């Protein structure tokens with residue numbers, strides 16, 4: 248992949264980032280650094296994955312709604328509530344704040360949010376027939392569009408009295424994300440981060456889903472790269488300032504094997520019926536580490 252050579256710029260032209268500065272005084276050295284990694288064989292981000300300060304502003308405004316919606320769910324979620332009621336809150340809160348739920352009609356998805364209960368790994372479809380029960384663990388995965396900018400996050404909720412072993416799965420999965428966030432450093436690799444996440448899950452006796460992972464996010468819902476949490480250090484894409492992506496490992500208590508519910512073509516379950524947990528944040532890579540934009 249030779250991306251940066253085809254994007255050579257005039258040294259005196261205005262920088263591609265929109266700063267208004269001359270290229271040579273702005274991102275030229277940065278581009279050359281990326282090019283060096285590319286020549287050494289590294290997978291490097293294309294320029295269209297690097298967010299400008301205007302993009303970041305837009306994504307942060309979208310994220311503000313995204314966070315507020317999950318805060319609202321955190322306040323209202325309770326035993327006896329249907330997952331359809333969660334969907335209603337997500338739709339109404341998002342729209343009231345001027346946003347659009349990104350899930351709704353995305354590739355034909357029928358609802359505004361994903362609600363994945365117990366052995367549902369992800370993409371649980373809200374329904375009036377799914378009633379939250381004492382002891383359930385549920386992931387609410389919410390995505391927002393504001394002025395064309397995308398934000399994405401998910402949280403786990405424990406309903407009533409949850410088995411301590413299940414609660415531990417929820418807690419350790421949150422720690423996995425926190426460890427992932429700490430491992431996001433510019434000029435290191437996505438695989439360094441993915442491996443740190445994976446290792447913490449393994450150390451606690453859990454497995455991590457391989458087939459589904461995170462993604463670049465901001466100007467589109469799902470951008471490159473695919474973000475794996477079973478990756479090896481020094482592999483996958485180079486992380487550089489301006490990249491924006493999600494950290495959202497799906498951690499299983501038992502096997503990492505999963506299957507899709509044929510009846511709806513969306514919902515993913517653990518093959519052994521044991522519980523799965525997931526937390527998701529969206530991060531922006533900075534000069535020193537990363538900034539967490541959603542949670």
Ligand code: MF3
Pocket residue numbers: 349350351353354356360361370388389390399462495513527
């Ligand atoms: N929010 C999910 C993610 O974290 C994607 C859900 S797509 C949907 O990437 F269509 F199922 F809503």
Ligand code: CO
Pocket residue numbers: 399400461462493495527
């Ligand atoms: Co996501």
